Amino acid sequence: MTDAIKKTLRDSAGARWFVLILVSVTMLIAYTFMEVLSPLQTLIQSTYGWSGTDWGLVTGAQGYLNVFAFMLIFSGIVLDKMGIKFTAIGSGLVMIFGAIVKYYAFAHNFEIGSTIIGIDSRVFVSATGFAIFCVGAEGAGITVSRIIVKWFKGREMALAMGTEMALARLGSFLALFGSPRIADAFSIPTAVLVGTIALCIGLILFIVYCLMDVRLDKQIEDEAEEEEPFKISDLGVIIKSKGFWYIAILCLLFYSAVFPFYKFSSGLMVNKFGIDPSTAGDIPSILPFGTILLTPLFGFIYDKYGKGASIMILGAVLLVIVHTIFYIPALTATWVAIFAVVLLGIAFSLVPSAMWPSVPKIIPDKQLGSAYALIFYVQNIGLMLVPILLGVVLDKTNPGVNEKTESAILNFRAEGIPANEISAKVQALREAGDIPMFDYSSTWLIFVGLTILATVFGFLLKAEDRKKGYGLELPNIEK
Numbered sequence: 001m002t003d004a005i006k007k008t009l010r011d012s013a014g015a016r017w018f019v020l021i022l023v024s025v026t027m028l029i030a031y032t033f034m035e036v037l038s039p040l041q042t043l044i045q046s047t048y049g050w051s052g053t054d055w056g057l058v059t060g061a062q063g064y065l066n067v068f069a070f071m072l073i074f075s076g077i078v079l080d081k082m083g084i085k086f087t088a089i090g091s092g093l094v095m096i097f098g099a100i101v102k103y104y105a106f107a108h109n110f111e112i113g114s115t116i117i118g119i120d121s122r123v124f125v126s127a128t129g130f131a132i133f134c135v136g137a138e139g140a141g142i143t144v145s146r147i148i149v150k151w152f153k154g155r156e157m158a159l160a161m162g163t164e165m166a167l168a169r170l171g172s173f174l175a176l177f178g179s180p181r182i183a184d185a186f187s188i189p190t191a192v193l194v195g196t197i198a199l200c201i202g203l204i205l206f207i208v209y210c211l212m213d214v215r216l217d218k219q220i221e222d223e224a225e226e227e228e229p230f231k232i233s234d235l236g237v238i239i240k241s242k243g244f245w246y247i248a249i250l251c252l253l254f255y256s257a258v259f260p261f262y263k264f265s266s267g268l269m270v271n272k273f274g275i276d277p278s279t280a281g282d283i284p285s286i287l288p289f290g291t292i293l294l295t296p297l298f299g300f301i302y303d304k305y306g307k308g309a310s311i312m313i314l315g316a317v318l319l320v321i322v323h324t325i326f327y328i329p330a331l332t333a334t335w336v337a338i339f340a341v342v343l344l345g346i347a348f349s350l351v352p353s354a355m356w357p358s359v360p361k362i363i364p365d366k367q368l369g370s371a372y373a374l375i376f377y378v379q380n381i382g383l384m385l386v387p388i389l390l391g392v393v394l395d396k397t398n399p400g401v402n403e404k405t406e407s408a409i410l411n412f413r414a415e416g417i418p419a420n421e422i423s424a425k426v427q428a429l430r431e432a433g434d435i436p437m438f439d440y441s442s443t444w445l446i447f448v449g450l451t452i453l454a455t456v457f458g459f460l461l462k463a464e465d466r467k468k469g470y471g472l473e474l475p476n477i478e479k
């Protein structure tokens with residue numbers, strides 16, 4: 001061993017944090033695109049005549065390929081077999097391809113009434129684009145976690161992960177706040193196009209990262225391989241752990257009550273709280289914004305004082321309160337909506353800040369990569385099914401509303417009203433009471449049920465922790 005310890009690129013704090021910013025900004029852009037349509041629910045329904053079921057089919061598309069085609073598991077295998085550079089650029093390209101398909105869905109003039117396998121053509125193409133995009137987005141997410149481990153292991157890893165998550169949340173905020181404004185000033189396809197162009201910038205950032213990765217790889221050529229490759233046999237070890245299932249199901253239930261909230265909240269704001277569709281994303285946008293500071297703060301509290309399982313239970317209980325407030329039909333004041341979203345922001349900071357660092361306490365290091373891939377897989381089942389269920393229930397509990405909206409749209413089209421003016425005219429009919437508002441109360445009971453179940457699984461996890469001694473209630477930083 002020579003006296004001089006060989007310095008590598010990742011030993012430089014500047015290089016490390018530069019890498020983190022590169023990949024985190026790409027994730028910020030991916031999260032922006034993930035929610036680009038979310039605040040446009042009412043605008044899209046009154047422009048294209050989509051039903052709640054159509055909306056659920058498109059917003060739930062995130063899981064079609066990831067779950068049914070096992071693409072999420074496949075992405076994990078590709079990452080291990082082909083490496084970070086291949087997967088980063090590959091997932092960037094897949095995201096852009098999916099985004100282009102989604103843009104085409106809104107920019108193309110589909111013939112009125114045209115269908116593909118019985119589904120409205122625009123709904124079908126849009127769902128296909130989103131399903132493809134989400135394969136890339138989840139692949140990018142797994143790759144970025146691996147990149148952070150590669151550059152930050154043994155250094156400021158938790159802070160780096162927290163920073164990456166905070167920037168991703170900023171992306172959701174930008175979409176919820178910015179997308180309706182772009183759609184209002186230009187058009188719905190323009191909002192999707194802006195997101196697509198941003199994804200191209202994200203790909204360039206990934207490419208710049210790869211150049212840094214090449215340099216680092218040359219410097220650490222002779223170092224032992226640190227990464228744990230994904231192995232199918234690992235799944236056997238993981239699925240035998242009760243603690244794993246409790247945390248995976250808690251993840252499914254909790255995230256199913258949050259990410260689909262993004263997709264259905266703008267409709268709730270318009271129909272229950274009387275917010276204008278052009279600013280329907282503003283109140284929900286408080287949610288990701290609040291989490292930017294709170295997630296690292298709660299992470300710090302968990303690191304120092306422990307109580308991981310209790311933090312998750314507290315977050316789940318808060319979520320029950322939030323969705324019950326949204327459910328109660330008599331509560332329609334704007335301040336109530338703001339208050340509930342702020343509470344939701346606190347819950348959405350509590351649970352992830354304790355959930356993700358708890359996984360390594362349940363699953364041994366060797367199977368950790370596979371465990372995260374499997375948890376995201378389980379999570380995607382919920383993110384796929386819940387929006388579809390919400391959309392179907394919304395339609396079933398509001399008979400006649402879609403039909404009235406659709407016939408008004410057809411009349412306006414027949415009168416030669418341009419597509420970008422139809423939505424405002426439909427909205428005027430709704431405000432005049434000629435088209436009824438949607439009643440979201442029964443639909444919201446689904447969220448209430450999910451959060452009650454999440455709380456139950458939080459308690460089951462805590463009991464299992466007591467039995468098995470995972471140490472979920474102990475601090476992460478050893479004194």
Ligand SMILES: N[C@@H](Cc1c[nH]cn1)C(=O)NCC(=O)O
Pocket residue numbers: 034138141165168255259352376379383
């Ligand atoms: N599955 C990932 C990425 C994601 C974001 N929206 C839908 N999927 C995930 O949930 N990451 C953790 C987080 O808290 O964002």
